[in-house]
Amino acid sequence: xxxxxxxxxxxxxxxxxxxxxxxxxxxxxxxxxxxxxxxxxxxxxxxxxxxxxxxxxxxxxxxxxxxxxxxxxxxxxxxxxxxxxxxxxxxxxxxxxxxxxxxxxxxxxxxxxxxxxxxxxxxxxxxxxxxxxxxxxxxxxxxxxxxxxxxxxxxxxxxxxxxxxxxxxxxxxxxxxxxxxxxxxxx
Amino acid sequence: xxxxxxxxxxxxxxxxxxxxxxxxxxxxxxxxxxxxxxxxxxxxxxxxxxxxxxxxxxxxxxxxxxxxxxxxxxxxxxxxxxxxxxxxxxxxxxxxxxxxxxxxxxxxxxxxxxxxxxxxxxxxxxxxxxxxxxxxxxxxxxxxxxxxxxxxxxxxxxx
Numbered sequence: 397x398x399x400x401x402x403x404x405x406x407x408x409x410x411x412x413x414x415x416x417x418x419x420x421x422x423x424x425x426x427x428x429x430x431x432x433x434x435x436x437x438x439x440x441x442x443x444x445x446x447x448x449x450x451x452x453x454x455x456x457x458x459x460x461x462x463x464x465x466x467x468x469x470x471x472x473x474x475x476x477x478x479x480x481x482x483x484x485x486x487x488x489x490x491x492x493x494x495x496x497x498x499x500x501x502x503x504x505x506x507x508x509x510x511x512x513x514x515x516x517x518x519x520x521x522x523x524x525x526x527x528x529x530x531x532x533x534x535x536x537x538x539x540x541x542x543x544x545x546x547x548x549x550x551x552x553x554x555x556x557x558x559x560x561x562x563x564x565x566x567x568x569x570x571x572x573x574x575x576x577x578x579x580x581x582x583x
Numbered sequence: 584x585x586x587x588x589x590x591x592x593x594x595x596x597x598x599x600x601x602x603x604x605x606x607x608x609x610x611x612x613x614x615x616x617x618x619x620x621x622x623x624x625x626x627x628x629x630x631x632x633x634x635x636x637x638x639x640x641x642x643x644x645x646x647x648x649x650x651x652x653x654x655x656x657x658x659x660x661x662x663x664x665x666x667x668x669x670x671x672x673x674x675x676x677x678x679x680x681x682x683x684x685x686x687x688x689x690x691x692x693x694x695x696x697x698x699x700x701x702x703x704x705x706x707x708x709x710x711x712x713x714x715x716x717x718x719x720x721x722x723x724x725x726x727x728x729x730x731x732x733x734x735x736x737x738x739x740x741x742x
Contacts, residue, residue: 428642539634564594
């Protein structure tokens with residue numbers, strides 16, 4: 397995780413929209429992918445990304461420049477994504493399904509690669525969706541975004557030992573889900 | 584360390600590269616001689632590879648356009664809000680309206696009267712010699728008799 401130049405932060409806090417765009421370009425990939433990993437829905441992930449950066453812009457004036465900006469943004473991202481996921485879960489709609497996944501793939505890969513990618517994404521999505529949301533947040537930050545235990549603990553504001561046990565349980569749960577799926581399919 | 588301890592470490596710290604060098608070495612040595620733990624390690628690595636195969640995406644450009652529009656609109660409306668308050672205040676203070684003009688004139692007159700009254704009441708209005716001056720203020724006569732008993736409050740007021 398690379399933090400942003402404090403000068404850019406100060407300029408953005410003063411209302412410089414170009415400086416804020418630099419911040420957006422640096423962190424939007426992370427925010428969007430974490431949101432996608434947690435919500436499993438592209439429309440939700442887009443809305444989460446928008447909300448996170450609008451909140452960040454509003455909060456910049458009060459931001460203490462001694463602390464880590466990226467940790468702050470990541471924390472907003474995880475919280476927003478979890479809130480969005482819970483709201484969407486209640487609505488029981490707009491879930492990303494297999495067909496949506498195929499439609500949203502870029503066109504430059506071959507058909508076989510597309511199918512393999514879509515298959516693995518669909519299965520990955522299905523498995524992650526069945527995890528407890530707190531375990532999922534930890535697993536997304538660790539496996540997909542590559543954050544260390546210390547970084548995850550700072551983002552989620554929980555002890556490192558809790559991160560350790562959530563990751564362990566998430567991995568055990570994934571094994572269990574995968575085993576059940578394979579048994580169901582007669583494999 | 585037994586298999587149970589090793590498997591605990593495999594599912595978190597070992598897989599995530601969070602172990603110290605001594606423990607990591609102990610786990611590696613155990614894996615060399617334990618097929619069950621080796622199998623678990625292989626499964627965990629497969630699971631990780633599977634999760635990491637999820638393609639990372641950049642958000643669509645419309646997301647930034649929406650954010651830019653939202654914060655620009657917010658800044659503009661905040662500026663126009665402040666400007667309209669200031670303009671209203673300026674208008675209130677600087678525009679001469681009959682009601683305000685009359686009120687200002689009346690206030691000025693009252694202030695002048697009050698100030699003048701305060702000055703007059705604090706100054707001796709009797710320009711005589713020093714003794715007379717004393718007599719006026721002590722309300723004593725030349726022979727020491729009291730001059731305070733004037734019977735009427737009106738006279739007391741004017742003296």
